[in-house]
Amino acid sequence: MFNKIPKSVAIPSLIVFLITAYLLFNPFIFRDINTIIYPRHINDLQTARNYYQILSSVLTILFSIVGLILGYFYYINKIETDANNAKRERIRKRLDSLIAELNEYDDLVNTISCLNVKDKGELKFIRNKINRSSEQISSQLEQGDTLFGLSKDEIKTIIRIHSFVEQNPFLMEVDYDELIKSDQSLIWIIKNDYTERMQEARRICYCKLE
């Protein structure tokens, strides 16, 4: 809470504390050692009462001022902390949304790469959804690149997923009959390559979640 108190406040506060401690214990210290550094002689209760009464009044004013200064910095610090928390929450929500969209995209690509497609119509429908999903991811990155705190390279890593998928004829171009008859080893290679890219994109998002 007070971790951001500037030295200009912390040092005077420490000095005030030391002076206060000195003044409080002054009558009891050095009495028999050196009378020069002992400024006043308290020989009776009345003198002591007067001394502490004056000391109390002075310290009350002094502490009030110090309290006000510390309160001011606490207030400033609190506003900053609240703003940081709100920003963190916004980042988390946007990242959650981005991760959900990446998951949706992944499911759709997996449907094709696992050949879990019934007919031509469904294949066209899924490819269309993949394109829509990639647009959604792009627009999210567009709106929130600074808020996500993603670097240029990290955004590129996410963009590369669709670049890979869209330019892969097997995933996005060949017709249904050709897709079903495709070489399984080729599918396996494409799947592995794609999965690595998607995992990397997810890792980036999860890292930003903290």
Place this chain on the structure above:
Amino acid sequence: MEIDVGKDFYHRLANRDSHQGDGKFTAIDFRNRFLKSLDNENAWLTDTEPIVLDFANVKKIGPSFANEAFAYFTKYASPEKLSKKIVFKNATRVQRMIIQEELETGHKRV
């Protein structure tokens, strides 16, 4: 020369060729229509006025479109030189990244 891509061509730049998507407004059509003058080696040897492509009205650009329309020219010049001949005006940050990514990876089909 300045081209308002969204108005003069189409606002969704998605299809590489007639085999992709609905097969309309393809990158090959775009290249032949607006960038034909750059499709020869001599065009890259001389310093001419850049072709300015205004993306203000473009809603989407797909990687395969960018690859076929722009990365196609990486056979003539480096991405840096290409970016001087073809200027992408008003493209969003992500659109620029998509184009740049394709220019860096190069043309993927012959």
